Amino acid sequence: MPLSPLQRLSPVEAKDHHNKVGVLTTLAEGQPHTTVLAFLTSEEDDVFLISMPGTFKSQVLKREPRCFFTIDERAKFTFEQAIEWNYTILETRAHLVPPTSPVYEQIRTAFILKNPWEAAFFMSTELEMFHLQRMAVVCAGEPRPPR
Numbered sequence: 001m002p003l004s005p006l007q008r009l010s011p012v013e014a015k016d017h018h019n020k021v022g023v024l025t026t027l028a029e030g031q032p033h034t035t036v037l038a039f040l041t042s043e044e045d046d047v048f049l050i051s052m053p054g055t056f057k058s059q060v061l062k063r064e065p066r067c068f069f070t071i072d073e074r075a076k077f078t079f080e081q082a083i084e085w086n087y088t089i090l091e092t093r094a095h096l097v098p099p100t101s102p103v104y105e106q107i108r109t110a111f112i113l114k115n116p117w118e119a120a121f122f123m124s125t126e127l128e129m130f131h132l133q134r135m136a137v138v139c140a141g142e143p144r145p146p147r
Contacts, residue, residue, distance in 0.1 A: 001062045004095035004131035009106040010042040016071060017114060024049065025068040026060040033060060038118065040111050041071070047092060047132035048107050050122060058128055065094040069132055089139040092132035104129060 022039040025032050035057045040048040047069045051058050061067060071088045097104055107129060111122045121127075 001065055001094065001096045004097045004101060004103065004133075006046070006097070006101070006103045006131060009103050009110065010044040010046065012110050012114070013041040013043050013045075016041045019071055020115065022047070022072065023070040024057060025070070026057055027064045027066060028056075028060050033057070038111070038115055039069070039071070040107065040114060045090060045134035045137075047090065047134070048097070048111070049130045049132065050108075050111060051128050051130065052124075052126060053128050058130075061094045061130060062096075067092055067094055067132065068138065087139060088137065090132070090134050091136040091138055092134055095131045095133060097129040097131050099129075103131075107131075 016039075020038060021036050024035045024037060026035070027033075033056065037049060037051070037057075042048075069090045069092055071090075097107060108122055112119045115122070
């Protein structure tokens with residue numbers, strides 16, 4: 001799996017602060033595999049995930065880094081807007097963020113600020129961190145600027 005090319009974390013996307021979980025769709029052999037998990041996004045549409053090593057999603061991402069990430073944006077929508085499209089789907093390519101990366105601690109700190117009740121998990125020394133780099137916007141729940 002390629003290592004993340006990031007040298008610094010772009011500003012965290014404020015509009016995704018209330019969206020606590022997203023759906024990762026990986027290309028498992030023979031069928032897609034979906035996983036609901038906490039995420040972090042940057043203003044550059046980078047998505048960051050944290051997982052324990054050896055999980056199915058980790059194994060699949062290492063075998064096939066092409067994946068999709070869906071952000072459920074209903075957390076900030078009112079009932080009257082419920083019939084509108086409230087999802088953003090990004091086509092991405094996964095990269096590993098090793099603990100020695102200059103952005104590792106920046107990302108971990110941003111995760112804790114977004115989800116303080118999960119601080120113990122995010123502080124684990126056994127974590128794997130993934131950077132999903134946006135390749136394309138498949139569906140836009142809200143307009144996202146071109147890259």
